[in-house]
Amino acid sequence: MDEKLSIMIVDDEMIVRESFLHWFEKIGHKVETASSGIEALEKLEEFPFEVLFVDIKMPKMDGIELMGIVKKEYPDTNVIIITAYGSIETAVKAMKLGASDYLLKPFKPDQLSLVMEKIANQKRLASEYNYLKGRLEEITRFDNIIGQSPAMQDVFDLIPEVAQSDSSVLITGETGTGKELVAKAIHAKSHRFHAPFIAINCGAIPDTLLESELFGHQKGAFTGATHGRKGFLEVVAGGTLFLDEIGEISPKMQIDLLRVLEEKKIMRIGDRQPIDVDFRVISATSRNLEKEVSAGTFREDFFYRVNVIMLHIPPLRKRKEDIPLLVEHFLEKYNHETTKRVDHVKREAMELLKRYDWPGNVRELENAIERSVVLSKSRTLGKENFAFLHTSSVSISKQGTLREMEKNYIQQILEDCAWNVTKAAKILDINRVTLHKMIKRYNMQRIP
Amino acid sequence: MGVVPIGNVPEITSKTIAAHLLGYLDINADVLPSLEHPAYACDKKRLQYDAGTILDALESEPFHDYTKVIGVLDVDLFIPILTYVFGEAKQGGKYALVSLFRLKRNPDGSIPPISLLLERAAKVALHEVSHLFDLHHCMDRRCLMHFSGKLDHLDKTPPYFCRYCSSYFLDALRRQ
Numbered sequence: 001m002d003e004k005l006s007i008m009i010v011d012d013e014m015i016v017r018e019s020f021l022h023w024f025e026k027i028g029h030k031v032e033t034a035s036s037g038i039e040a041l042e043k044l045e046e047f048p049f050e051v052l053f054v055d056i057k058m059p060k061m062d063g064i065e066l067m068g069i070v071k072k073e074y075p076d077t078n079v080i081i082i083t084a085y086g087s088i089e090t091a092v093k094a095m096k097l098g099a100s101d102y103l104l105k106p107f108k109p110d111q112l113s114l115v116m117e118k119i120a121n122q123k124r125l126a127s128e129y130n131y132l133k134g135r136l137e138e139i140t141r142f143d144n145i146i147g148q149s150p151a152m153q154d155v156f157d158l159i160p161e162v163a164q165s166d167s168s169v170l171i172t173g174e175t176g177t178g179k180e181l182v183a184k185a186i187h188a189k190s191h192r193f194h195a196p197f198i199a200i201n202c203g204a205i206p207d208t209l210l211e212s213e214l215f216g217h218q219k220g221a222f223t224g225a226t227h228g229r230k231g232f233l234e235v236v237a238g239g240t241l242f243l244d245e246i247g248e249i250s251p252k253m254q255i256d257l258l259r260v261l262e263e264k265k266i267m268r269i270g271d272r273q274p275i276d277v278d279f280r281v282i283s284a285t286s287r288n289l290e291k292e293v294s295a296g297t298f299r300e301d302f303f304y305r306v307n308v309i310m311l312h313i314p315p316l317r318k319r320k321e322d323i324p325l326l327v328e329h330f331l332e333k334y335n336h337e338t339t340k341r342v343d344h345v346k347r348e349a350m351e352l353l354k355r356y357d358w359p360g361n362v363r364e365l366e367n368a369i370e371r372s373v374v375l376s377k378s379r380t381l382g383k384e385n386f387a388f389l390h391t392s393s394v395s396i397s398k399q400g401t402l403r404e405m406e407k408n409y410i411q412q413i414l415e416d417c418a419w420n421v422t423k424a425a426k427i428l429d430i431n432r433v434t435l436h437k438m439i440k441r442y443n444m445q446r447i448p
Numbered sequence: 449m450g451v452v453p454i455g456n457v458p459e460i461t462s463k464t465i466a467a468h469l470l471g472y473l474d475i476n477a478d479v480l481p482s483l484e485h486p487a488y489a490c491d492k493k494r495l496q497y498d499a500g501t502i503l504d505a506l507e508s509e510p511f512h513d514y515t516k517v518i519g520v521l522d523v524d525l526f527i528p529i530l531t532y533v534f535g536e537a538k539q540g541g542k543y544a545l546v547s548l549f550r551l552k553r554n555p556d557g558s559i560p561p562i563s564l565l566l567e568r569a570a571k572v573a574l575h576e577v578s579h580l581f582d583l584h585h586c587m588d589r590r591c592l593m594h595f596s597g598k599l600d601h602l603d604k605t606p607p608y609f610c611r612y613c614s615s616y617f618l619d620a621l622r623r624q
Contacts, residue, residue, distance in 0.1 A: 019500070019528040025539040027595075028584035082529075106531045110597030 005119065006030040006047065010040040010066065011055040011082065016105070020053060023112070037061030037069075044074060045380045048341060051119055053103075056083045056090050064094055071098040073344065076126070078119050145181045146329050149319035155182065158311055163189035168261065168306045170246075171284040173313030176363030179284040180244060182313060187240040192280060195239030198232050203245035207253060212269055214257075221270025233266050236279045246306060247287035247298065254302040261305050281306060316358040316365060320416060323354050326362060330369035342373045344380040356389050407442045410435070419446050449477050449516035449577070452509075454502070454545075455485035457520050460562075461548060461569055465520060468570035469577065472592075472607050473617070475516075483509065486523065496526040499536035499545055506543040515624065516580050517543050518573055524549040534602065535572040537579040544576035555599050568599070571607050578613075581620040586613050 007029050009020040017033040024031040032049065034040035038061060040052065052070060056063040067079045081094040081102040091102040100122070101115050147153070162169055163186045171179045180199055187197040205213060212222075216231030232241060243249075249257070260266050261281060265274040283306045292298035316323070327345055335342060345353075358364050372385040410428065417423040425435040438444075449469065451462045459479070466477040489501040502519065511517045525533050525547040534551065537544035551568040554560050560568075574592055586593035591610035596602040609617060 013528075015500075015528045019530075022500075022538060023527070023529065026537075026579055026585055106526065106529055108531050108597060109533065109595075110601070112530070113595055113597055 004028050004030065005051050005116070005123070006049045007032070007051045007053065008040060008043060008049040009033045009053045010035075010037065010058070010063070011053070012036065012058045013055070016055070016082075027116070037063070037066035040066060041069060044070065044077070045378050048074070048343065048379055049077060050123065051078045051080065051100075053080050053082055056081055056094070064090065064097065067094060067097060067099060078122065080115060080119075145178055145185060146326050147319060147322040148325055149314075149322045151314040151319045152322060155311060155313060159185050160189050162186055162309055162311065165309070166190075166280055167308035168280070169282045169309045169311060170289075170307040171282065171311045171313060172289075173284075173286065174315045174359075174361055175286045176361030177313040177315060178362050179286075179313055180242060182311060183240070183242045183282045183284065186282060187242075187280075190240070190280070192239050196236050197240045197242065198236045199242040199244060200232060201244045203248035207250045210249075210253060211256070215266050216268040218268050218270035221268070225270070228268070231266070231268065233260060233277050233279065234275060236277075238278050240280045240282055243281060243283045243306075245285060246283040247285040247289055247292065251299060254299045258299070258302045258305055283307075316361045317416065318418075320354050323365070324350060326365055327353060327369060330366050331373065334370050334373040338373055340373055340376070341379050342376045342381060346380055346382045349381055349383045349386060352383055352386055352389065356386075407444070410438055410442070411444055414439075414444065414446075449475055449518070450480045450511055450514040451477050451573075452480040452506075452511075452517055452519050453482040454519045454521045455482070455523065457482070457522050457548065461566060462520050464566045465518065465546070465570055465573040468574055468607065472574055473577065474621070475577070477518075478514075480511075480514075480517075483519070486521070490523075491526070494526060495524075496532065497521070497523040499525040499527050499533055502545060503536065503538060503541075503543050511542075515542065516577065518577055519543065519545045520548070520569070520573070521545060522548045534568075534596070535576040537576040539579055539584075540582040541580055544573070544580055546573045546576060550599070551602075564603075567607075568602055571602060571605060574607055575605075578609075578617060581617060581624075583613055583617055583620065586610060588612075 007024055009017050009031065011017050011020075011033075012035055014035070017035070021031050021033055032043060032047070034043055037058060040054075043049070054063040054066055058066075063081055067081070070077055070079055078100040079094075079098070081091050081099045082105050083091045083102055084105060088104065091099075091104070094102060100119065103111060103115060145152070145156070147156070159182065169183075169186060171182055173179050183199070184197055187193060200210075200213065202210060212229075212231070214231045214233050216229050216234055217225050219225060219228045260277065264277055266277050267274050289298050289303055289307070293300045293303050327350070331343060331345070334340070353365070353368075360367070368386060368389065371388070372381050376385055410424075413424045413427050414421075417427065421432055421435055421439075425432045428435065451466045451469070453459070453462050462479045466479050469475045469477040486497055486502050486505065488505065489497045491498055502521070502525075506517060506519060525536060525545060527533055527536060532550060533547070535544065535546040546569055548565065548569055551565055551572070552559070571592065575596075578593060583593050585595045588594060588610040589604070590606055591613055592606060592608055593610075593613045594605055596605050608614075
């Protein structure tokens with residue numbers, strides 16, 4: 001049987017719509033009709049049609065205008081222009097604008113078959129391409145870390161370099177930026193990739209338990225130790241130990257770990273026999289450890305031990321150009337997981353997502369997309385699907401004087417635009433000279 | 449089912465179609481009395497006959513004793529989007545049409561022997577009748593349900609189904 005396609009016929013003449021409908025029903029395609037461009041766009045929002053047959057001459061919105069919108073909003077949809085002999089020039093224009101083909105009506109029976117065959121071939125090639133692209137992305141994405149911004153490209157460049165050495169790495173960045181993914185990527189690209197990657201959230205485990213978890217214990221070492229147990233530092237043998245939220249570790253544990261890192265030997269709790277261990281440590285923190293070292297709340301020697309190489313993951317608000325790519329990735333992910341078909345985000349919704357500050361970073365964005373996909377009743381996500389972001393979208397402090405609020409707002413827009421004054425002035429709807437004067441007046445500087 | 453000549457159609461054609469329906473599809477078919485030439489369906493601009501209009505007109509004829517009916521004509525049929533059709537049927541419907549007009553002349557302009565004309569007419573009829581049993585077009589070129597837009601394609605198409613369409617047809621026949 002033929003490959004079945006979903007087709008919409010857009011023509012103001014009922015007889016043409018019905019003629020197409022009956023013809024395609026014989027082939028077994030899913031066919032829908034629309035009598036105007038507006039009706040077609042409404043139906044496209046509800047269902048992802050693969051092929052559109054569009055008449056050029058229609059009242060209100062003509063075929064060319066409709067095709068322009070379709071190619072912009074749904075670039076994967078094939079548009080075939082139907083035209084009469086008199087409007088062949090328009091048909092040629094349509095081809096230049098992205099139409100897959102055009103048919104002069106009435107057309108010979110085998111012409112229609114050839115066009116459909118061509119579309120089916122294109123579809124097959126596109127799915128092969130998408131499969132291969134997906135495979136390529138799997139290989140090049142560094143374990144699902146996504147980003148095309150210069151800041152993330154720097155991180156991607158550093159990962160393979162860092163992976164080659166065995167030095168301790170400290171990954172800094174706000175919560176939800178993907179520190180563990182970076183740690184996993186470093187492990188995967190290192191010579192230790194065949195050995196375990198063990199992640200421990202130091203902030204989630206009480207100090208006494210953390211000691212036992214890391215070092216292991218002998219039978220009878222403490223009440224309840226009914227049998228001996230290996231700690232993660234032994235289990236990780238040859239692999240990578242990821243200590244998340246390392247800023248939460250107590251000073252005592254810092255000393256113990258410092259010794260292990262220097263001597264590469266451990267002693268299980270309740271045992272006096274040193275055991276050789278071989279692992280690489282990657283730590284992560286969302287706190288400013290340098291400040292804590294200065295304040296004396298974090299040991300300086302331990303800090304320098306774990307911070308041989310520092311990698312900083314920028315917050316999402318500083319790399320907003322990555323948002324569309326991340327949205328696309330999470331849409332794909334949750335379409336797959338929920339078996340829903342939500343594959344499009346309206347421009348104003350994307351603008352909203354780009355304006356929002358994402359205090360929870362990529363994790364918060366992922367949750368927002370998941371929630372919207374699950375609750376969406378159409379294939380397109382609009383502004384209304386992200387209404388829950390509105391209440392907390394503006395991160396400007398509402399405290400202080402009007403002058404302070406103005407300063408903070410300008411500062412935020414400048415940061416969002418990476419201090420591109422022209423771009424920031426456009427958003428603020430003032431001219432560049434005025435913005436320069438305000439920067440000078442408020443003595444504003446780029447936040448490092 | 450019924451085979452009804454519409455206008456001036458040689459009796460042998462209707463009989464051949466009825467025989468093919470029995471031989472290839474195992475469907476008993478009666479040749480019915482002729483209907484008048486379908487002048488009502490003639491499109492003055494195209495000088496062709498609208499297949500949809502003729503199918504609609506058949507609805508009002510007294511064919512209550514037949515579950516399926518195929519009309520045989522000697523006029524040039526069209527549907528609004530296509531320049532011509534060899535035959536027409538509504539998917540899963542009751543009525544189908546077959547036209548002899550374009551089957552009577554070879555692509556090179558020569559006249560085919562009567563046996564070839566009858567074979568072509570029978571194949572188009574079998575194809576259109578199969579649409580009435582809800583069979584779709586098939587990708588297999590060696591299947592009756594493969595779409596033929598040109599005579600040379602039609603001549604290469606066999607009068608029988610591929611395995612897939614055959615089992616689908618038997619299933620549809622059982623459901624009738």
